Amino acid sequence: MRVALVGASVDVERLRAKLDDSMDVVGEFTTMAEARNADVAVDAYLVAPDLHRRDDDLHEPLTARELEVLEHLAAGLSNKSIAARLEISDQTVKFHVASITGKLGVTNRTEAVRRALRLGLIAL
Numbered sequence: 001m002r003v004a005l006v007g008a009s010v011d012v013e014r015l016r017a018k019l020d021d022s023m024d025v026v027g028e029f030t031t032m033a034e035a036r037n038a039d040v041a042v043d044a045y046l047v048a049p050d051l052h053r054r055d056d057d058l059h060e061p062l063t064a065r066e067l068e069v070l071e072h073l074a075a076g077l078s079n080k081s082i083a084a085r086l087e088i089s090d091q092t093v094k095f096h097v098a099s100i101t102g103k104l105g106v107t108n109r110t111e112a113v114r115r116a117l118r119l120g121l122i123a124l
Helices: 009-018 032-037 064-074 079-086 090-104 109-119
Strands: 002-006 024-029 044-047
Touching: 002 009, 002 032, 009 024, 024 032, 032 044, 032 064, 044 064, 064 079, 064 090, 064 109, 079 090, 090 109
Parallel strands: 002 024, 002 044
Antiparallel strands: none
């Protein structure tokens, strides 16, 4: 599996030490936005938790598709517009939004974007 590691160098090194041989690390990035902009073909982004910021730890990382949906949320697009751009149903977008808000521990789209920005998952 091709993965990109995301986080501060000390956190990425800690994460790298826990990976097994089935993971092929194809890049290391400080922020998720930097990783996405690098346009590297990966199967997954592994975000190294910052052990010094407990309130910002994600219990479960966002999938690549959830990150795409989140970027469109940050751009202010509706579910219907996101669905058209990603060529999926608006019900699927609704499912992704629910998953994103749950994983980020927020209750709505605006809070999701705010928290994602603070965590470095997206950039405006």
